Amino acid sequence: MNSDEGMKTLIQTLDKLFLQENIDSAYDAYKNFDGFRKPSDMNINDYIVEFYQRYQKSVKHKMTLPDAVLAFKLLDNANLSNHERQLALTASTDLSYDKMKSAMKRIFGQNRHSGQNN
Numbered sequence: 001m002n003s004d005e006g007m008k009t010l011i012q013t014l015d016k017l018f019l020q021e022n023i024d025s026a027y028d029a030y031k032n033f034d035g036f037r038k039p040s041d042m043n044i045n046d047y048i049v050e051f052y053q054r055y056q057k058s059v060k061h062k063m064t065l066p067d068a069v070l071a072f073k074l075l076d077n078a079n080l081s082n083h084e085r086q087l088a089l090t091a092s093t094d095l096s097y098d099k100m101k102s103a104m105k106r107i108f109g110q111n112r113h114s115g116q117n118n
Helices: 004-032 046-057 067-076 083-092 097-108
Strands: none
Touching: 004 046, 046 067, 046 097, 067 083, 067 097, 083 097
């Protein structure tokens, strides 16, 4: 520790430990986001909030998705029937996360538990 080599060794050891924790944390954030599906008893507004919070944890680890992919992921993971999915696609005025979110909120409302998984 009293030499340059001792300090360098300490820093390398700490870097290995913290880098591994960061990798583990990043993977956990990714899995938490990617594996999230709307439960049948959750309303669409709560689903959208939870979806976005989980995505933001991935973003903190520099894992971002293109806006159109994020919009489709929001739709795909919402546990909607084929008919409901088509309604949301039709109502979304362009291919963006904000437009998809808005369309889903308009169609499925706050209290409706959509999703028949057809």
